[in-house]
């Protein structure tokens with residue numbers, strides 16, 4: 001089924017929310033270090049697929065595997081541990097803890113992981129690279145959207161995850177800010193060798209990817225290599 005090159009994949013995923021079919025036989029394979037843009041019309045199932053691949057949602061049917069292990073059948077506890085250790089997340093609205101500073105938000109997963117001084121140094125470096133060191137000690141609730149989103153990128157990268165899941169990461173930013181955030185995310189992911197699954201409606205965003213896949217009606221559109 002999965003060759004040793006494949007890092008993350010799904011096969012025949014089905015998932016319904018009540019009467020709504022969100023996934024209807026979706027399959028995809030992602031290689032280590034590959035940047036994949038997941039595109040398609042609103043309601044096609046992009047976010048649902050991303051959540052299944054990340055082990056946030058369990059499909060009704062089909063398989064998800066990561067690094068040689070079935071993710072969909074794993075216990076909730078084991079899936080949470082994978083998410084914390086091996087995955088990073090950037091969502092449209094940053095999703096930071098508003099009562100913490102940007103620096104504290106970036107350090108939070110590292111503290112949960114009991115990460116060593118290397119990781120803490122890397123977090124400080126990322127704040128610098130993303131040019132938010134100046135505002136790093138301000139509360140997340142009190143900074144501009146672009147600054148919060150840069151902190152979300154730093155948080156997603158600091159533990160050098162195997163996969164970064166980015167759902168419309170620049171959707172709430174103006175085009176200049178969005179371009180800086182996205183190009184930095186991709187550049188650092190490439191440096192670390194992290195794969196990225198990037199959900200987007202924007203062709204300019206998708207142009208940063210190694211490969212674009214299009215979803216329609218809960219599965220990957222015909223003619224697109226998965």
Ligand SMILES: Nc1ncnc2c1ncn2[C@@H]1O[C@H](COP(=O)(O)OP(=O)(O)OP(=O)(O)O)[C@@H](O)[C@H]1O
Nearest residue numbers: 017020021022040041042043044045046047048049
């Ligand atoms: N938690 C939920 N409860 C009920 N229906 C849901 C839920 N999440 C998704 N859906 C439905 O499943 C379908 C797929 O949704 P999904 O968010 O995955 O699509 P999408 O391609 O990411 O759309 P968009 O581009 O608008 O974000 C849609 O019809 C949506 O309304």
